[in-house]
Amino acid sequence: MSGVRIILAVVVLSMAALTGCGTTSGDNGGTAMTGTESSDPEATLRTRPSFEEAQRQYRAAVQDWATQIASKSPGLTWRVKEDSWGGCTGDYANRPGVHTYIYVVFDGPIPDGVWPSALDVVQRGAAQLGATDVTTAVDRPGDHDVIFSGSDGVAVEFGTKVAGVLSAKSDCRLRQADVPASSP
Amino acid sequence: MTVSVADIDRWDAGDVREVFHATRSRAEAAFEASNGIAELPAFGSWGGEASEAAKESIGQTRKDLDAHGNEALAVAQAASQAADDVDEVKGKLATLRSEAESLGMIVDPVTNTIEPGPGAAGADPMEITLKQMQLQPRLDAILAEAATVDTELAAAINMATGAAPIPDTGPPVGPEGLTPTQVASEANKNRLEQQRTTTQARVDALQRRFDDLARQAYMGDTSIATRSEMESLATQLNDSKRYLGDLNAVHDALGKAPETYLTMFDPRTGSGDPVLAAIAVGNPDTASKVSVTVPGVGSTTKDSLSSMVGEANDLRRTTQLQMDRLGIPGSVATVAWMGYDTPPNPIDTLSPADLWTTMTDDQAQVGASSLSSYLEQLGTTSPDAEVTLLGHSYGSLTSSLALQDLAAQGLHPVDNVVFYGSPGLSLTDPAQLGLGEGNAFVMQAPGDQITGIVAPLAPLHGWGADPYAGILPELSSQGGIDPGGVLREGVSSHADYPRAVDGNLRMSGYNLAAVIAGLPDDQLVMAPTPPAVPLIPHVPPGGQIPIPRPTPGG
Numbered sequence: 192m193s194g195v196r197i198i199l200a201v202v203v204l205s206m207a208a209l210t211g212c213g214t215t216s217g218d219n220g221g222t223a224m225t226g227t228e229s230s231d232p233e234a235t236l237r238t239r240p241s242f243e244e245a246q247r248q249y250r251a252a253v254q255d256w257a258t259q260i261a262s263k264s265p266g267l268t269w270r271v272k273e274d275s276w277g278g279c280t281g282d283y284a285n286r287p288g289v290h291t292y293i294y295v296v297f298d299g300p301i302p303d304g305v306w307p308s309a310l311d312v313v314q315r316g317a318a319q320l321g322a323t324d325v326t327t328a329v330d331r332p333g334d335h336d337v338i339f340s341g342s343d344g345v346a347v348e349f350g351t352k353v354a355g356v357l358s359a360k361s362d363c364r365l366r367q368a369d370v371p372a373s374s375p
Numbered sequence: 376m377t378v379s380v381a382d383i384d385r386w387d388a389g390d391v392r393e394v395f396h397a398t399r400s401r402a403e404a405a406f407e408a409s410n411g412i413a414e415l416p417a418f419g420s421w422g423g424e425a426s427e428a429a430k431e432s433i434g435q436t437r438k439d440l441d442a443h444g445n446e447a448l449a450v451a452q453a454a455s456q457a458a459d460d461v462d463e464v465k466g467k468l469a470t471l472r473s474e475a476e477s478l479g480m481i482v483d484p485v486t487n488t489i490e491p492g493p494g495a496a497g498a499d500p501m502e503i504t505l506k507q508m509q510l511q512p513r514l515d516a517i518l519a520e521a522a523t524v525d526t527e528l529a530a531a532i533n534m535a536t537g538a539a540p541i542p543d544t545g546p547p548v549g550p551e552g553l554t555p556t557q558v559a560s561e562a563n564k565n566r567l568e569q570q571r572t573t574t575q576a577r578v579d580a581l582q583r584r585f586d587d588l589a590r591q592a593y594m595g596d597t598s599i600a601t602r603s604e605m606e607s608l609a610t611q612l613n614d615s616k617r618y619l620g621d622l623n624a625v626h627d628a629l630g631k632a633p634e635t636y637l638t639m640f641d642p643r644t645g646s647g648d649p650v651l652a653a654i655a656v657g658n659p660d661t662a663s664k665v666s667v668t669v670p671g672v673g674s675t676t677k678d679s680l681s682s683m684v685g686e687a688n689d690l691r692r693t694t695q696l697q698m699d700r701l702g703i704p705g706s707v708a709t710v711a712w713m714g715y716d717t718p719p720n721p722i723d724t725l726s727p728a729d730l731w732t733t734m735t736d737d738q739a740q741v742g743a744s745s746l747s748s749y750l751e752q753l754g755t756t757s758p759d760a761e762v763t764l765l766g767h768s769y770g771s772l773t774s775s776l777a778l779q780d781l782a783a784q785g786l787h788p789v790d791n792v793v794f795y796g797s798p799g800l801s802l803t804d805p806a807q808l809g810l811g812e813g814n815a816f817v818m819q820a821p822g823d824q825i826t827g828i829v830a831p832l833a834p835l836h837g838w839g840a841d842p843y844a845g846i847l848p849e850l851s852s853q854g855g856i857d858p859g860g861v862l863r864e865g866v867s868s869h870a871d872y873p874r875a876v877d878g879n880l881r882m883s884g885y886n887l888a889a890v891i892a893g894l895p896d897d898q899l900v901m902a903p904t905p906p907a908v909p910l911i912p913h914v915p916p917g918g919q920i921p922i923p924r925p926t927p928g929g
Contacts, residue, residue, distance in 0.1 A: 277688045278630065280682045328882065336700065352702070
């Protein structure tokens with residue numbers, strides 16, 4: 192058994208050296224840096240609009256989408272179930288940044304008749320937030336769940352079955368209080 | 376606003392506790408129109424800021440109740456702290472009075488000064504002055520402390536009436552008051568803060584002494600004693616700073632989500648071992664769905680816990696969204712369990728010993744014992760919750776061993792389990808896990824060589840069957856191409872499963888949430904099952920033939 196383990200250890204060491212493995216935190220998980228981003232995560236955060244600005248933008252966006260979707264189905268209403276924040280993960284896990292999160296729930300399902308146009312509202316809106324990659328988890332009549340995602344944590348999720356649900360999460364931002372005063 | 380000795384005499388900690396207990400009990404009737412804080416005028420005779428806040432509160436409706444009729448813990452905590460501090464101030468004043476009396480002096484409640492009492496009749500004026508000089512500073516300190524308490528209490532009243540905002544970090548308190556996890560968490564947080572204060576003081580003291588010696592050495596002290604002490608101090612300082620780093624990491628991780636609980640805290644003081652902790656996002660006592668995530672190789676409290684809490688928060692939200700979408704009632708709590716010493720990542724340490732550790736299950740066995748205890752406790756405090764265990768990498772082995780340990784004792788606190796990025800589970804039959812049929816899953820990614828190369832070798836070195844050879848149903852970690860021809864994101868590496876690209880939850884995150892939410896099978900996205908072809912043909916010892924496995928990464 193020891194011999195096998197030694198061989199296995201060599202195999203693991205070799206392939207781990209090639210791929211990196213282990214923790215669920217820490218450094219970049221293979222994400223490419225954009226041309227405008229620095230290798231210093233905190234410096235990158237300082238170049239972004241504040242958390243408060245993201246909060247205003249995401250609230251307005253999601254509420255606008257929800258209103259548009261509700262208008263397509265008479266009697267359908269929605270409410271904000273969560274409007275909060277969260278710590279960042281990945282490169283920004285041990286930084287002072289936070290993301291904004293807003294989540295609305297409809298009081299019933301989004302009918303299949305309006306689903307394509309509702310999805311279009313969300314897809315176009317998500318693209319404006321930078322969430323253009325699509326993951327379709329469920330796509331059946333009366334039963335849908337789609338995730339749009341972008342760089343550094345931007346994500347929009349939209350689904351329906353018993354009730355319509357719609358959420359949006361921003362990338363990592365600094366709170367205004369944590370943004371250093373700009374030099375004159 | 377100043378507080379007088381007479382004010383302190385009128386204070387009654389019981390009033391504080393009673394009033395806030397009464398307002399909390401009324402949370403059930405949160406939406407009744409006449410929900411004023413009628414009892415708060417009990418503070419009216421106190422004087423100070425609390426008195427002013429109480430007078431202004433008369434007739435006001437409680438404004439701190441959310442849609443569930445819950446009250447922010449911040450209010451209860453502030454009131455509880457103020458009540459404790461009232462007791463402390465009154466105790467100190469009573470002690471001072473007693474000592475003053477023994478010296479023939481009294482505490483004048485009107486002038487807030489130490490004056491000669493009946494026992495000082497005929498005493499030398501100089502002696503009286505000396506006694507006043509001795510006692511007055513202590514009285515002044517008590518009055519200053521009382522002013523702080525008064526401000527605390529005013530803040531609690533103002534939060535209760537809505538005159539002051541409740542910090543959004545304040546978790547909710549139900550009508551029944553704090554739950555067992557909330558109580559335990561508060562105790563753990565207090566211990567954490569005490570440890571941080573103590574350790575910071577130790578670091579500061581060691582640093583001062585080291586700096587003094589360094590100055591001596593610079594000035595020409597070349598003695599062996601000085602050099603020896605400096606070497607000893609350097610070691611102690613490094614150890615203390617590392618320990619402080621662990622404690623600070625737990626403190627910081629608690630701030631990574633709005634509602635967090637320190638459900639387990641083992642400071643391991645003086646042992647030299649890393650601090651262990653578990654942090655829940657959401658209250659496991661009141662949640663209907665609870666998950667516990669067990670990390671793998673290279674994960675540490677200092678470097679991993681904050682990210683784990685952030686991922687737990689994402690997972691909680693995704694699970695809640697899926698429950699709402701399918702009309703499943705209830706709420707979610709997700710636990711980041713950093714409750715064992717994972718093997719160090721040999722890639723980081725370049726240590727053959729660490730590499731060897733990852734090849735044995737010694738630390739998984741120790742971790743499984745701790746995890747079993749934690750899950751058993753969770754089953755006690757959350758008896759009605761559906762509990763899902765999520766084991767990543769080496770943590771999947773730890774999780775499997777814990778479940779087998781519990782099952783062997785006839786204990787079944789866990790309902791579902793997902794093993795992802797697993798190198799092996801020390802499992803040959805899913806029945807060993809003690810779960811219902813169809814409640815245990817595996818997940819892997821095509822770019823994960825732990826599952827691609829190491830897992831198939833599990834039968835060769837005593838870690839049971841290859842987890843991905845078909846003994847457990849396999850969830851998809853992949854997006855693939857959607858009907859519109861768009862490439863969906865998928866997990867691509869070993870550390871990617873809970874993280875998603877740049878922090879988003881992708882298909883792996885969806886599936887983890889779907890299992891935690893208890894969604895029906897048709898909502899799970901399973902890995903495709905192409906023709907079974909073993910990736911690595913191998914002949915196991917003892918004639919045990921591993922089950923051929925499908926192509927990974929479905």
